Amino acid sequence: NFSSHSTMSIYQATTSAPVNIACIKYWGKRNESLILPTNSSLSVTLSQDNLRSTTTARADPSFAADCLWLNGKVDPIKPGGRLHTCISEMKRLRTAFEAANPDQPKIASFNVHICSFNNFPTAAGLASSASGFAALVYALAKLYALPQTPEELSLIARRGSGSACRSLFGGFVAWDMGSDDVTGLDSKARQVASESHWPEMEALICVVNDAKKGTSSTSGMQRTVVTSALLQHRIGYVVPSRMADIESAIADKRFGDFAEITMRDSNQFHAVALDTYPPIFYMNDVSRAIIAIITEYNRLSDQPKAAYTYDAGPNAVIYALTPNVREIAQLVLYYFPQAEKVIIGGQEVEAALPEGFNEAVAKRWEVGSVKGLIHTRVGDGPRVLSDSEALLNAQGIPK
């Protein structure tokens, strides 16, 4: 039929989503299949101008199967796996939407092609599952023209990777653990403050050289839940008050309190990893040297001016306010010389120590120990991109 062919519609959407770095760490599940956590958590969303996942999703009756390409390679969608869960949950929402809106095209049953790309190398050891699943869920939500809010979509991103639920919002984001163990419908992300609330908040990511392949978050936290007595203290007595305290520090923009809570929580997460049996080590000597340097830097003022935090790997993320970022970068450069120029605020950063700094807290490392610095800031939530940025070609195959 000539006319139906010439008016054939293309159902496609392209989105990007941000990375988030937790200040109060998620570590432990009370329900593995629903990905329900043992404690609430809170993160800062980083700017997509620097770090992002981009995803194009397309539905078409000619596609033989659902298919996903990640960074140019086919990523199998295993039945019952996390990708499969997210895609089928989104199709379920589209089916309900079509039932409620009979005028809408019937596309829920079409297979989808999804193409996703991270603009940062996996080798940098930066977690990409959070931004990746957030971009995937958001792309399908736009493709399907769904009415669901970011909070509702966070329920589905959570099924992909727990921390992904927090990447559905910009700014400062809590993941409330919830109490419904049957549906998990109250375990979702909530924006605590938007990206415009505290725009002076910046982050300096120190990409630390990592030779060995560490324990994955999923299996690491599983082992912690089973073996660590300290985790029970953390989830029962420590995290609840910390969540309340950091939310109020963010609301009032009290950086000193924000920083202390962030550093204490990173420390406790790594203590809980050490208390796991057999123990898990995510930080290395370079990570610990950065802790020593930031600790000495903070000693020089009455309130902390920098906050380190580490996830399930050796990279340091340092949170600081705009007026102090250059000084902190100079300090990092003094101990960790860089092969390439570091530019902040359009100006090259030179290695230097602040007045009164005790140089002996760490040795000066060789070039490459910190293999890169990424300077970024608090950023917005997922974005809808134009078709010119699509990752699929006219046939629905990766470009």
Ligand code: DP6
């Ligand atoms: C240390 O979200 O990667 O980064 O839910 O099993 O996919 P799964 O784990 P994941 O764990 C992240 C752990 C963390 C802390 C955090 O981001 O809160």
